[in-house]
Amino acid sequence: MTIVSDIAKNLELGEDDRVRELVGAALLAGVPPRDLLEQGLIAGMAVVGEQFRQREIFLPDVLLAARAMYAGLDLLEPRLAGAGVPSAGTVVIGSVKGDLHDIGKNLVGIMLRGAGFRVVDLGNDVPPARFVDAAAESGASVIGMSALLTTTMPVMRDVVRLVTERGLAGTIRTIVGGAPVSADFARDIGADAYAFDAASAVERIRALVAVR
Amino acid sequence: MRWHLTWPAPMSLPPRETLLEAQDLPGEGELTPRLGRLIEDGVREYLTLATPCAVMEDITPAAFRSVLRGEGRNLGPLPLEQVLARAEGLALYVATIGPAVPAAISRWFADRDPARGYTLDGIASAAADGLSLLVTREWTVRRFGGCAPGWCALPYSPGYCGWDVSGQQALFAALEPAETGVRLNESCLMQPLKSVSGVLVYAPAAAHRTRQDYPCCDTCLTHECEGRVELMVQGMNMDGGGAGSGMCR
Numbered sequence: 001m002t003i004v005s006d007i008a009k010n011l012e013l014g015e016d017d018r019v020r021e022l023v024g025a026a027l028l029a030g031v032p033p034r035d036l037l038e039q040g041l042i043a044g045m046a047v048v049g050e051q052f053r054q055r056e057i058f059l060p061d062v063l064l065a066a067r068a069m070y071a072g073l074d075l076l077e078p079r080l081a082g083a084g085v086p087s088a089g090t091v092v093i094g095s096v097k098g099d100l101h102d103i104g105k106n107l108v109g110i111m112l113r114g115a116g117f118r119v120v121d122l123g124n125d126v127p128p129a130r131f132v133d134a135a136a137e138s139g140a141s142v143i144g145m146s147a148l149l150t151t152t153m154p155v156m157r158d159v160v161r162l163v164t165e166r167g168l169a170g171t172i173r174t175i176v177g178g179a180p181v182s183a184d185f186a187r188d189i190g191a192d193a194y195a196f197d198a199a200s201a202v203e204r205i206r207a208l209v210a211v212r
Numbered sequence: 213m214r215w216h217l218t219w220p221a222p223m224s225l226p227p228r229e230t231l232l233e234a235q236d237l238p239g240e241g242e243l244t245p246r247l248g249r250l251i252e253d254g255v256r257e258y259l260t261l262a263t264p265c266a267v268m269e270d271i272t273p274a275a276f277r278s279v280l281r282g283e284g285r286n287l288g289p290l291p292l293e294q295v296l297a298r299a300e301g302l303a304l305y306v307a308t309i310g311p312a313v314p315a316a317i318s319r320w321f322a323d324r325d326p327a328r329g330y331t332l333d334g335i336a337s338a339a340a341d342g343l344s345l346l347v348t349r350e351w352t353v354r355r356f357g358g359c360a361p362g363w364c365a366l367p368y369s370p371g372y373c374g375w376d377v378s379g380q381q382a383l384f385a386a387l388e389p390a391e392t393g394v395r396l397n398e399s400c401l402m403q404p405l406k407s408v409s410g411v412l413v414y415a416p417a418a419a420h421r422t423r424q425d426y427p428c429c430d431t432c433l434t435h436e437c438e439g440r441v442e443l444m445v446q447g448m449n450m451d452g453g454g455a456g457s458g459m460c461r
Contacts, residue, residue: 014246014327058237060247063327070324098399103333106321151377151399 003031004039007072011044012051014064020071033079038116041072045114053199059107066110073113087118089209092135093144094122096155101148104178107198108144115202128158135163135172142205144195147178156181157189164190173208177201214269216391217307217350221262224309224346225255226338235334254331261316262339266307266347267389268412270355276302276411279386282370282379287431290374291422292411295366298419301412303351305367306389307343308407309336315404340406344369345447351412364417364445369410370400373437374428383409417445 003026010018019041026036048065051057093109095102102124109119120138122130135143143163147153156176163172175193176186186194193208195201228251232239237247271279273296280292296302313336320329344367352358352365359365370379380400387409394407402409413420420441429435 058235058247060235060237060250060327060331061244063330064246064250066326067324074324098397098401100397100401100403100405102318102321103330106326106329110326149377149399149401150371151401 003029004035007036007040008044008047011041011065011068011072012047014061014068016064016068016071019068020075023072023075027075027079033076033083034085036072037076037080037085041069041076042114042116045069049111049114049199049202063107063110066114069114088116088206089142090118090120090138090140091142091144091205092120092122092131092138092140093146094126094131095124095146095148096152096159097125097127098155099147099149099152100124101178102146104148104198105144105146108146108177108195108201111198111202112205115206117202117205128155128162131159132162132166132168132172136166136168140172142173142175142208144175144177144201144205145191147176147181150180153178153180153185156191160190175201175204175208213355214267215350215354216265216267217347218263218265219346221259221264224262224264224339224343225258225335226342228255230338230342231255231335234338235331250327250331251335253328254335257316257328257332258313258335258339261310261312262336263310263312264308264339264343264346265310265392266305266343266350267387267391268303268305268347268351269387270301270303271386271411273299273302275386276304279304279382279411280375280379282376282382285376285378287374287376287428289426290428291426291437292368292373292375292413294422295368295413295415295419299413299415300363301355301365301414303355303412304383304387304410305344305347305351305412306384306387306392306394306402306407306409307340307347308392308394308402308404309339309343311393311404314406336406340408344408344410345444348412352414356414359414362417363414364420365412365414366420366441366444367408367410367412369408373432374426380409383411420445 007022048062052062095105109121112119131143145156160174173192176191177195183194193204195204317329317333348365348367371377377400384396394402
């Protein structure tokens, strides 16, 4: 077993200390950061994601693996930035203005990072202009919005409208999700996609990035 | 009458099987050791940080009708109105597990330990749900000396079954629950998170079993109220202490 596949295996097991140790050792040994990211961390998270989709493991198992992924990323990120390693795309995410619930949004962010995306997490209570400004500044191709309240869902429409008003609809796609949100609502407000949960959000965003 | 209630944290902790169910985890026998440890850590942290409290106050039917009307956005007529027609007592309430647990959840996520954050969040959500039942129990005992045979008090909340969530504004204006530290933001969201609010309704148990043909039933995605009400009616008719237990003689 190579050190890279060892990293992937330990990530699957949620062994964060071991992943940190292995990534550190691999960097010292001169293994390219890109290989550690793609064949170690992302590959491990892909296995975990598939196990979760097949209902072989539970969400906290995925999150333990994510903790291990972060342990490796903490060491890798400074080197990846300098190495010009391309990501799967940049996604701006946040819970919309007035909404302080962020567990679902956090899960989407974790899954996206695990799939190799660069994530700009704006947190919660995010006003429409901040979503669009952040997307424009970071070169994001997708804005992901979360709402857990029926009272905050209309903010999603404001964000979609603002993207269009600024002439960015061709370059920035929008996706919405959250307990009260539905595919019909997404269509109604003109969003490009709707995601039922964090796992499907990654698939939808992959598709949105691919058709750009 | 108005009451300010506080409980020791363990009183608000739901049974372990409820915590597992709340996180879609399997039963005790099938739980892996690492998930078991995660739950244990979360429970320990919850018990250290939670400061559950509530305020509840009787309200007349006439005053409550105004609260229920709120900003006029209800998808009425409402099932709750059917229950109110046979109610003998009403009280508004707000309850919370306090600010420290939600803050800790945010910290876990910020510190890149989502497993701990998610687990504590699940425990906190289940505990907050259980607070409604604790409040109901306390109110029934204090107000009626326990429920009479065939009678039962249940909590109803804005945001459910056609009662628009904007009704929170009227509820908070009527109750003014400053003792709890809970406040509303402009989206009618209670802060700190993991707080609950609503009206307690003491009525014949049969009155709580409402019809399923209201306008709100057409748009409901879950249709789980029937089973939930039945479970709560049964729960309220059991003796014992702790979240989810009842108060009946």
